[in-house]
Amino acid sequence: MSEKNQQPSESSQLVSLTEVQRRTNLSPGRIIRQCAQVWIDLTPAEESYQWLGRKLTAHPRDPLVPINGIYKLTEDGQRDIAGRAMNYLKWKGFALVKDLTVETETGILIVSSLSKGTCPPIPTPKILVPEEVLEEFLEDYAEPYEMAPEIPPEKGERKVLKDKLDELLLEIMKSGVKSGIGVFNIIKREMNSTHRKFDKHGILLQMVGDRRQSFRWQKGRIEQNCTIHTLRNRISGIRQHFPALRLK
Numbered sequence: 363m364s365e366k367n368q369q370p371s372e373s374s375q376l377v378s379l380t381e382v383q384r385r386t387n388l389s390p391g392r393i394i395r396q397c398a399q400v401w402i403d404l405t406p407a408e409e410s411y412q413w414l415g416r417k418l419t420a421h422p423r424d425p426l427v428p429i430n431g432i433y434k435l436t437e438d439g440q441r442d443i444a445g446r447a448m449n450y451l452k453w454k455g456f457a458l459v460k461d462l463t464v465e466t467e468t469g470i471l472i473v474s475s476l477s478k479g480t481c482p483p484i485p486t487p488k489i490l491v492p493e494e495v496l497e498e499f500l501e502d503y504a505e506p507y508e509m510a511p512e513i514p515p516e517k518g519e520r521k522v523l524k525d526k527l528d529e530l531l532l533e534i535m536k537s538g539v540k541s542g543i544g545v546f547n548i549i550k551r552e553m554n555s556t557h558r559k560f561d562k563h564g565i566l567l568q569m570v571g572d573r574r575q576s577f578r579w580q581k582g583r584i585e586q587n588c589t590i591h592t593l594r595n596r597i598s599g600i601r602q603h604f605p606a607l608r609l610k
Contacts, residue, residue, distance in 0.1 A: 375543070376401060376432075377496050379489040386499045390447035393491060396498070400440045401490040402464065403432050404473070411478040413487075415464070415471035426474055432490065433464035433471075443489060454486045497543040500594060523600070526565050527579055527588065532600055533560050535607045542594040549577060549593075 382393050394400055404413045414426035435443060439462045446452040462473045476484065523529050534548050537560075550569060552561045567578040567585060576589040588596075601608045 375493040376490040377493045379491055382491060382496045382499070385496065388499065391444050393495065394440065394444040394447060397491045397495050399492065400435045400443060401432050402435060402459065402462065403488040403490060404429050405431055407485045411476050411484065413473060414475050414477055416474045418470050418472065427471060428477065429471060433466065436463040436465055436470060439463040455483055458486055494541045494543050497541050497594065525581060526563055528596060528600060530560055530565065531596055535597065535600065540607055542590065542597055545597060546590050546593055553577070
């Protein structure tokens with residue numbers, strides 16, 4: 363029987379490390395070091411093989427345990443992955459995952475081997491990182507959002523905000539949610555709530571698009587669309603005027 367994997371929670375939306383590299387042009391090691399947690403997808407590419415692991419306290423004759431699915435790396439496993447990112451020869455196939463430690467529902471496993479002794483090169487398992495990390499990198503390089511001239515917050519913070527959507531974003535960020543994806547998720551929850559915590563003026567209307575990556579909101583008498591990219595730019599602009607809301 364396969365060892366049970368630890369599926370990430372709904373709040374931990376994951377994206378592949380390769381996608382983060384593609385969109386940021388950063389090295390794998392730098393991306394991983396930015397992450398509080400990292401996952402690895404040990405789902406076999408086909409049914410002809412399985413990944414196998416051994417338990418920390420296993421005896422030499424104990425059978426290896428089949429592992430299949432998405433697992434969170436231990437802190438040691440995450441450090442190992444970051445180190446292997448510096449060595450091209452260890453950044454693919456079995457060399458990437460050999461002896462990595464992963465967390466399961468019943469304890470820690472050490473990735474040991476494949477169920478097939480000899481087989482063609484195995485596709486490299488995907489490394490997965492929180493989507494928030496991608497958003498933070500993108501926000502660091504986002505184009506500045508056009509706003510009114512800077513005015514010290516204590517002399518009238520509302521004057522630097524362009525509209526009611528900016529005011530709403532400011533209130534969400536003041537609650538401690540500072541990343542673009544975090545604010546976006548709050549907005550989605552607000553739309554599904556009958557008692558809105560932040561949207562006191564009722565400007566949020568509905569999510570739009572197949573992937574629900576944008577939403578409509580009411581600006582005066584006009585409905586406007588806001589994509590997650592536009593949202594990130596607005597948040598970046600707000601941070602310029604409110605240093606306490608910047609990502610640490």
